[in-house]
Amino acid sequence: MGNILHIISSARGEASNSIMLGNRIVEKLQQRHPGKELVTIDVTRQPYEQLHGELVTAYRTPQPSLTDAQQRLLQVSDEAVAQLMAADIIVIGVPLYNFQMPAALKAWIDHIVRPSKTVAYKDGMPAGLLSGQKAYLAIASNGIYSEGPMSPYDFAEPYLRYILGFLGITDVSTYRIEGAGMTATRDTAVAKGLASVESV
Ligand SMILES: Cc1cc2nc3c(=O)[nH]c(=O)nc-3n(C[C@H](O)[C@H](O)[C@H](O)COP(=O)(O)O)c2cc1C
Numbered sequence: 001m002g003n004i005l006h007i008i009s010s011a012r013g014e015a016s017n018s019i020m021l022g023n024r025i026v027e028k029l030q031q032r033h034p035g036k037e038l039v040t041i042d043v044t045r046q047p048y049e050q051l052h053g054e055l056v057t058a059y060r061t062p063q064p065s066l067t068d069a070q071q072r073l074l075q076v077s078d079e080a081v082a083q084l085m086a087a088d089i090i091v092i093g094v095p096l097y098n099f100q101m102p103a104a105l106k107a108w109i110d111h112i113v114r115p116s117k118t119v120a121y122k123d124g125m126p127a128g129l130l131s132g133q134k135a136y137l138a139i140a141s142n143g144i145y146s147e148g149p150m151s152p153y154d155f156a157e158p159y160l161r162y163i164l165g166f167l168g169i170t171d172v173s174t175y176r177i178e179g180a181g182m183t184a185t186r187d188t189a190v191a192k193g194l195a196s197v198e199s200v
Helices: 017-032 053-059 068-073 075-085 103-112 156-167 189-199
Strands: 003-008 038-042 087-095 119-122 125-128 134-140 171-177
Touching: 003 017, 003 075, 017 087, 017 134, 017 171, 017 189, 038 075, 053 068, 068 075, 075 087, 075 103, 087 156, 125 156, 134 156, 156 171, 171 189
Parallel strands: 003 038, 003 087, 087 134, 134 171
Antiparallel strands: 119 125
């Protein structure tokens, strides 16, 4: 039985809507799958450095040829990949920042997309090496993006669906607390988002 991996990426701690929504999804999943271990990673507190030349070279070096220095360099990424592979359910909290995911969450993505570990290339075509995992996106935003005029401008959800699919994770559901910064929806946004999790 795999773990539940809860990735959080909000800088707002206890005030965070994406963490609250993700926690509610996790609670529902734990009710349905009692005994599953929960692993929570706050990517804002992890040393996921930006990709640089040595790291990218190490990513592309076959395991037997890695130097000791390259193996040390890869430790953080290896750990993130191991956490991902040990999970069969992944809940990703996504605060919408400037119409995208936070840079800390993108940094996590850059550490889990690994040649030969999570994605392989056959005849030049990518093939995700993960399968059978279920992902939930818990997205928080001040505006409304699930429908209406702003719906083309949430670049986080389509990207996350694409990159997860690239790795082989194609079963992805989205839940939202949205409109929390708009006069008409401010008072109901959180309750509406949390209520939607009943369908998990
Ligand atoms: C740097 C920054 C950029 C933001 N950009 C957007 C945005 O593009 N669209 C939007 O609807 N809300 C935006 N917001 C509001 C957040 O999405 C909102 O506060 C959300 O609740 C953040 O998630 P959290 O509560 O989990 O931290 C932004 C907030 C911050 C701090």
